[in-house]
Amino acid sequence: MEELTARQREVLEVILAGVEQEGRFPAMREIAGRLRLSSPATVFQHLEALAAKGFLRRGGGRWSLSPRSRRDRGVPIAGRVAAGHPLTAFEEIDGYLTPEFIGARRGRFSVRVRGESMRDEGILDGDYVVVDPEAEAGDGDLVVAYLGPDQEATVKRLRRRRGGLELHPANPEYGVLRVPRGDPHFRVAGRVVGLLRRM
Amino acid sequence: MEELTARQREVLEVILAGVEQEGRFPAMREIAGRLRLSSPATVFQHLEALAAKGFLRRGGGRWSLSPRSRRDRGVPIAGRVAAGHPLTAFEEIDGYLTPEFIGARRGRFSVRVRGESMRDEGILDGDYVVVDPEAEAGDGDLVVAYLGPDQEATVKRLRRRRGGLELHPANPEYGVLRVPRGDPHFRVAGRVVGLLRRM
DNA sequence: AAAGATACCGAACATTTGTTCGGTAGGCAA
DNA sequence: TTGCCTACCGAACAAATGTTCGGTATCTTT
Numbered sequence: 001m002e003e004l005t006a007r008q009r010e011v012l013e014v015i016l017a018g019v020e021q022e023g024r025f026p027a028m029r030e031i032a033g034r035l036r037l038s039s040p041a042t043v044f045q046h047l048e049a050l051a052a053k054g055f056l057r058r059g060g061g062r063w064s065l066s067p068r069s070r071r072d073r074g075v076p077i078a079g080r081v082a083a084g085h086p087l088t089a090f091e092e093i094d095g096y097l098t099p100e101f102i103g104a105r106r107g108r109f110s111v112r113v114r115g116e117s118m119r120d121e122g123i124l125d126g127d128y129v130v131v132d133p134e135a136e137a138g139d140g141d142l143v144v145a146y147l148g149p150d151q152e153a154t155v156k157r158l159r160r161r162r163g164g165l166e167l168h169p170a171n172p173e174y175g176v177l178r179v180p181r182g183d184p185h186f187r188v189a190g191r192v193v194g195l196l197r198r199m
Numbered sequence: 200m201e202e203l204t205a206r207q208r209e210v211l212e213v214i215l216a217g218v219e220q221e222g223r224f225p226a227m228r229e230i231a232g233r234l235r236l237s238s239p240a241t242v243f244q245h246l247e248a249l250a251a252k253g254f255l256r257r258g259g260g261r262w263s264l265s266p267r268s269r270r271d272r273g274v275p276i277a278g279r280v281a282a283g284h285p286l287t288a289f290e291e292i293d294g295y296l297t298p299e300f301i302g303a304r305r306g307r308f309s310v311r312v313r314g315e316s317m318r319d320e321g322i323l324d325g326d327y328v329v330v331d332p333e334a335e336a337g338d339g340d341l342v343v344a345y346l347g348p349d350q351e352a353t354v355k356r357l358r359r360r361r362g363g364l365e366l367h368p369a370n371p372e373y374g375v376l377r378v379p380r381g382d383p384h385f386r387v388a389g390r391v392v393g394l395l396r397r398m
Numbered sequence: 399a400a401a402g403a404t405a406c407c408g409a410a411c412a413t414t415t416g417t418t419c420g421g422t423a424g425g426c427a428a
Numbered sequence: 429t430t431g432c433c434t435a436c437c438g439a440a441c442a443a444a445t446g447t448t449c450g451g452t453a454t455c456t457t458t
Binding site for chain 3: 005007008037038039041042045046049060061062
């Protein structure tokens with residue numbers, strides 16, 4: 001399909017930023033302001049061009065994004081970074097950091113890790129772990145479990161033992177938690193399938 | 200924070216559907232139509248309630264989503280997970296894990312970590328780190344650097360020292376790398392702003 | 399040199415928008 | 429019973445919106 005001009009891409013960029021950050025389609029005079037244009041008519045022409053090329057849709061005096069202008073590619077993952085500037089060629093890209101790559105699926109959720117009990121497995125205080133509640137949690141799996149009457153969430157490694165379960169930390173300063181079979185306050189939320197950290 | 204009534208949630212649902220599928224904030228009469236309401240004034244009241252509870256924002260006669268109501272196909276972050284099934288209501292969600300959450304933006308990229316040299320800071324072999332090439336890398340910052348004639352990428356902590364720079368690992372089994380001032384093969388790719396691990 | 403895009407302007411206009419007002423009705427707690 | 433909250437209505441209005449029109453300037457292509 002047809003390509004966009006540099007200016008048209010700028011206009012689309014402003015629109016996408018508005019939708020992604022504010023959750024609304026910017027008004028023409030708003031777009032004009034951002035691009036230092038003084039007439040909404042100029043923006044109107046750009047929108048018409050973008051619609052003609054399939055990036056926007058028009059319906060009853062209102063504009064909306066078409067599926068093709070939605071960007072879900074995320075950030076490129078550098079495969080082999082050779083000399084010079086990285087990421088100038090497609091061959092050097094292994095993929096993209098997308099929500100799917102992070103582990104976004106229906107039914108999953110995430111919990112913020114508290115404490116240093118899993119430090120030796122590289123899970124630190126403040127990290128976010130992605131939990132799959134539908135994944136079968138077997139012996140040796142990393143899980144999020146709810147403990148005690150307060151249903152406090154904790155991340156530990158699960159061990160199946162005679163008479164019940166054990167939750168193993170990865171830090172010698174913490175002890176193993178033993179859960180007797182049939183403990184009404186114990187519940188495994190799911191298996192940990194990913195981890196995110198902001199720095 | 201305050202809870203939503205059943206009807207208010209329905210209104211928010213219609214708005215979110217509009218933003219996600221069409222990329223625009225639905226007009227009040229549009230929302231009214233979807234919910235079989237005959238007056239925009241009714242919708243207006245709902246929007247005011249949603250704004251008062253922090254789910255929407257109002258600015259100069261226009262409505263937009265607030266960060267807390269955004270769900271852009273990421274992983275929901277469980278705020279307080281009580282007994283029963285988690286994450287059935289908006290109130291229990293603190294936000295969403297997205298690529299942006301760990302710093303993924305335009306101009307940034309990510310690199311897969313090789314080796315165990317940063318193990319004691321919770322960065323393991325196979326992790327992905329997000330790199331900001333434009334961020335100033337100062338003393339003590341975690342950086343990705345390219346070393347030697349092969350321009351091998353490495354993650355280390357940067358230290359400015361007399362006569363040059365040092366790259367410090369976080370693992371006693373590895374040694375400090377000293378980079379003389381003016382080394383033609385040395386280049387800092389950027390500062391590490393986030394981390395992702397798949398398990 | 400002419401033709402055709404692209405990019406922009408300012409003014410004007412009809413429509414749509416958000417917003418206000420007064421009023422009805424049901425549920426629930428004091 | 430009296431309040432208070434939520435939910436809804438229809439009419440009306442000022443403001444913001446999309447849109448049209450005529451016109452200029454700068455490119456590149458024919």
